[in-house]
Amino acid sequence: MKKFVNDPKNFVPEMLRGLALANPDTLTYEPRHNLIMRAGAPRPDKVSVVQGSGSGHEPAHVMCVGKGMLDAACPGDVFSAPPADYVYETVKLVASPRGVLLLVNNYTGDRMAFEMAEELAQADDVEVRTLYVDDDVSVQDSTYTVGRRGVAGNFFVMKAVGAAAERGAGLDEVHRIGEKVNSVTRTMGMALTACTPPAKGSPLFELPDDEIEMGVGIHGEPGRKREKLQSADEMVAELVTAVVDDLPYASGDGVALMVNGLGGTPISELYLVHGLAHQQLTERGIDIHRSYVGEYCTSLDMAGASITLVRLDDEIESLLTDPAETPIRVF
Amino acid sequence: MKKFVNDPKNFVPEMLRGLALANPDTLTYEPRHNLIMRAGAPRPDKVSVVQGSGSGHEPAHVMCVGKGMLDAACPGDVFSAPPADYVYETVKLVASPRGVLLLVNNYTGDRMAFEMAEELAQADDVEVRTLYVDDDVSVQDSTYTVGRRGVAGNFFVMKAVGAAAERGAGLDEVHRIGEKVNSVTRTMGMALTACTPPAKGSPLFELPDDEIEMGVGIHGEPGRKREKLQSADEMVAELVTAVVDDLPYASGDGVALMVNGLGGTPISELYLVHGLAHQQLTERGIDIHRSYVGEYCTSLDMAGASITLVRLDDEIESLLTDPAETPIRVF
Incomplete structure (x- = not known):
């Protein structure tokens, strides 16, 4: 560790x-x-x-x-x-x-x-x-x-x-x-690697070098399935499809889009994922009003990401836009 | 990769x-x-x-x-x-x-x-x-x-x-x-792991499971020395001492303290590091006016952290306090 x-x-x-x-x-x-x-x-x-x-x-x-x-x-x-x-x-x-x-x-x-x-x-x-x-x-x-x-x-x-x-x-x-x-909020995540709890001192589960856990939980719980590592386009498409189909989100919906890092994935990759998700959602006619990219809910040092959509109406959007102050200072 | x-x-x-x-x-x-x-x-x-x-x-x-x-x-x-x-x-x-x-x-x-x-x-x-x-x-x-x-x-x-x-x-x-x-600004960082550039597809350097690179560069360049992995207290003390001794920062100085993650280290660990650095600096009589904890300058997915000190005067502190807006939205 x-x-x-x-x-x-x-x-x-x-x-x-x-x-x-x-x-x-x-x-x-x-x-x-x-x-x-x-x-x-x-x-x-x-x-x-x-x-x-x-x-x-x-x-x-x-x-x-x-x-x-x-x-x-x-x-x-x-x-x-x-x-x-x-x-x-x-x-x-x-x-x-x-x-x-x-x-x-x-x-x-x-x-x-x-x-x-x-x-x-x-x-x-x-x-x-x-x-x-x-x-x-x-x-x-x-x-x-x-x-x-x-x-x-x-x-x-x-x-x-x-x-x-x-x-x-x-x-x-x-x-x-x-x-x-x-x-009106739906999320799905995926792991590229396991995470290591400090008290355990070793990875919480085994994930081979060429496999991912699609639908992983934030404590490393199993998700939907193990898959071979794919291109970012393909992995993002799988997350987007799962999330969109669940509510479902429909053409014409205005949404907030969050790309959340699970702790070990750098923000460069999260913005890359955001770009792909934004494009795939736009192609479905879904209108992204607000984007959130970064770490919000992590799983220690796990490499991976989740995608969240929120279907907005005026009330929700107004509440999301209100000022907030958190300990996390950018500058 | x-x-x-x-x-x-x-x-x-x-x-x-x-x-x-x-x-x-x-x-x-x-x-x-x-x-x-x-x-x-x-x-x-x-x-x-x-x-x-x-x-x-x-x-x-x-x-x-x-x-x-x-x-x-x-x-x-x-x-x-x-x-x-x-x-x-x-x-x-x-x-x-x-x-x-x-x-x-x-x-x-x-x-x-x-x-x-x-x-x-x-x-x-x-x-x-x-x-x-x-x-x-x-x-x-x-x-x-x-x-x-x-x-x-x-x-x-x-x-x-x-x-x-x-x-x-x-x-x-x-x-x-x-x-x-x-x-009046000084930094030193250390790597727990190497990083993997996308075009290379494999770690940029080899770092055994029980070793760290003290003084690492943000492109994985060698620093001062390879050492055995130590407790957070000991690793933070080495970073703090190197930074403080360089300017040097003296008892009575007011400073800004930054704990910067290198890309693969979760924010929980960065705040833990911040607490230790804060205590060690306070014991030296250095007065921390402002703290910055998070990712500011990373090295892809490298696990590790750096510590930065800035010696403040009224002019610098006032400029640091001015409002700024960056693409990184917290909420």
């Missing part, structure tokens, strides 16, 4: 400490429950939005805490759901009189932790609602899920509910918007 | 096309000379700033074209300087009556191309000046340079001159600011 790591047990806390030190004015790291909070949260005039999941998917979700995005993120260890009591503590810390929305990618472990935390918080009279994201079209049920997995499309849900909460929408309305965005 | 690539000969043009399609309102791709231009450039009231270099270092430099940054970028093929006549065409396209500043990382091939372009443009009565960046402390001369190499610290030069040009500073003043920032 070739990584920047000290004791693998401290990988997540050391990352969170480095994140908070880079953003001293906007973020707080609370080491006792391993959570990242937005400075000034909770605000009494605003629904608080919280997301948690296993670590290893950064920038999801600890690097998405900020104005117009999350009020707190409670990560678990690498590829492990956060403990229910840490989620509960997070909810208590950001409990606003307007309520708390919990965003959860659909994995069995995360659902269990967040459901328990929701019950505990409700017993404390905190108004809480939970919203599940399940945008991954590659498989119906899978290693860690009943139903579809939540992957990079989660960012659009987070951005839209974050913007709605910032505008002052109530908990029911914020929840409605999140459900709506999730319902 | 496992990459998103069609014909490797088209890797750079296909990337540039994808970049322009993602930013239709702000960028223009000019395929004939393989350049990216800012919409509305040149502006008659503003010095134009141009950077070029081999490709494979993205986001440097084609993804740095925008308000408060570059007016144009003219990339070469992967790890190859742009042809002199393409640089010349770029200068002509963005020639402003206020003049053109060329930013060049110090590599022999890039110097040749830009010096020739500068002469050609001056013969056309375009006012041009060139500024060389050489922030890499790891080696004095190297495979592709006489003198030190220019690496990720280049971003601070680009940001400062871009801000100064946006404020309306003249060519001499913009040049003075760039020289000043370069003079």
Whole structure:
């Protein structure tokens, strides 16, 4: 294993400490429950939005805490759901009189932790609602899920509910918007290589030099099939077709297009993929209003990418366009 | 080779096309000379700033074209300087009556191309000046340079001159600011793995599973030495010490700290590195005013990182704080 790591047990806390030190004015790291909070949260005039999941998917979700995005993120260890009591503590810390929305990618472990935390918080009279994201079209049920997995499309849900909460929408309305965005968002990803969790120290699965995993999960879970490595054109076509056919997206639809890197793929390749996806979608009559290219939901150091589409209407597009501030500074 | 690539000969043009399609309102791709231009450039009231270099270092430099940054970028093929006549065409396209500043990382091939372009443009009565960046402390001369190499610290030069040009500073003043920032900026990087150029199809050099290249160049050039893989604490200490001792940075100095990923290292590890560097610098009495963590100047898919320090004064800090817009959208 070739990584920047000290004791693998401290990988997540050391990352969170480095994140908070880079953003001293906007973020707080609370080491006792391993959570990242937005400075000034909770605000009494605003629904608080919280997301948690296993670590290893950064920038999801600890690097998405900020104005117009999350009020707190409670990560678990690498590829492990956060403990229910840490989620509960997070909810208590950001409990606003307007309520708390919990965003959860659909994995069995995360659902269990967040459901328990929701019950505990409700017993404390905190108004809480939970919203599940399940945008991954590659498989119906899978290693860690009943139903579809939540992957990079989660960012659009987070951005839209974050913007709605910032505008002052109530908990029911914020929840409605999140459900709506999730319902028109679809993603599929593929792996060129496996990833290596720090505590394991070796690749999570075997992938021969000439093969790819089409429809891979963000924890290295199997997807639809193993295939021979192909040209970028062919691999992008397979992703685009799977995503378009699922909703389906139709000629005349206006969409947001995300090309998300899985951690080990350089941004040069992601822009190349974007160009090919843009062309293939345009040929289908689909109109790309907004493009997002970069790393949003990764799988440690996995080489690979996912493609996400969101069918836009005026409401969703307006929420996506609202200002947001995240710890990830470009310049 | 496992990459998103069609014909490797088209890797750079296909990337540039994808970049322009993602930013239709702000960028223009000019395929004939393989350049990216800012919409509305040149502006008659503003010095134009141009950077070029081999490709494979993205986001440097084609993804740095925008308000408060570059007016144009003219990339070469992967790890190859742009042809002199393409640089010349770029200068002509963005020639402003206020003049053109060329930013060049110090590599022999890039110097040749830009010096020739500068002469050609001056013969056309375009006012041009060139500024060389050489922030890499790891080696004095190297495979592709006489003198030190220019690496990720280049971003601070680009940001400062871009801000100064946006404020309306003249060519001499913009040049003075760039020289000043370069003079207080130092970087060193290290590789955990080699990188694979698309046209070569195999790793550029051999690095055993238990070794690192300390002081590596961004084209895989040798650095100071091969070492056994160590803990993150130890590797960061070696980078920090080399950078601090070179200028040197002293107790009481206020600095900007950049942790730059080389393309294959996930952002979780970069934030972990940032936390360690922050602590080690603080223990030396160095005061970190601003942190930058992410990918700024990469080496294709190389796993590794570099650390950059800039000694700040009020002028530099103010220029770094000015607004800038780049194609890389977070949300």
